[in-house]
Amino acid sequence: MTQHQIKEVVLCADDYALNAPVSQGIVALAVLGRLSATSVMSLSPRWAEDVVALRDVRERLDVGVHLDWTSSFAVDLADGRGLTATKLRAALRLCDQQNIEDQIERQLDAFEAQWQAPPDHIDSHQHVHQLPVFRQALMHVLVRRYGTIAHRPWLRVSSGIAPLEKMARSYAWPSVGPVLGTYGFNASMDDFARHMQGWLASTPADKPALIMCNPAVSAQADDPLGNTRKREFAYLAGHDFVQHLVDASVRVVRGSGKPMLPV
16 A cells, blocks of 8 residues: 555534533544544533543644534524424525624634634534535624634535535635535444445545544433444544545545544
């Protein structure tokens, strides 16, 4: 295997601070060198507590903000609603862009208050940041807030979301995509392994792709994805995942371009 044959992928664990098992699983995988990014739910009451463990691995992976309008955290703060209603309102342009910008600013403030640094990247829970009005609001905030810093946060952009891709290019804003990792979230560990092999095989050769994942060390009772998260963690922490990376000639990299520390 030669250097030019190796493809690259950003492996990003979503939902940091959702609950204790999620945060613990992400930190454990970061220590093992299996992840290269995680996205923080800064509206979570756990963020102020869970930031402590994440600081210990901050040189091992990119740490970004998982903007949120659809979780129970967002709904409880009157900043959000269900995904179906959010999509419909965005499609009908019923959302107030200034209000969305204010919400983004608050979530970034909440992240930076604990992290004491800008995020390495920006994405969102259930990909809401790519919807109409939301994407315009996000770009306005990013340019205003981070447009002059040396290392601007990279954006997660799903394949086929041409409007956001075009906006990012117009500002020469860094982005990572295509985004892989979507499945039914009800697969066995063997099924998840087969999904991962397919995603690794479809990683483009000319640029890094992004695979999102949702690991946790255990299943929390009130988490609908608890068992799924537990299975993902077991696979990602095991030898099979390492072998599948080798078989697919793929290495895990950080979207920021910062180095991966040796394990």
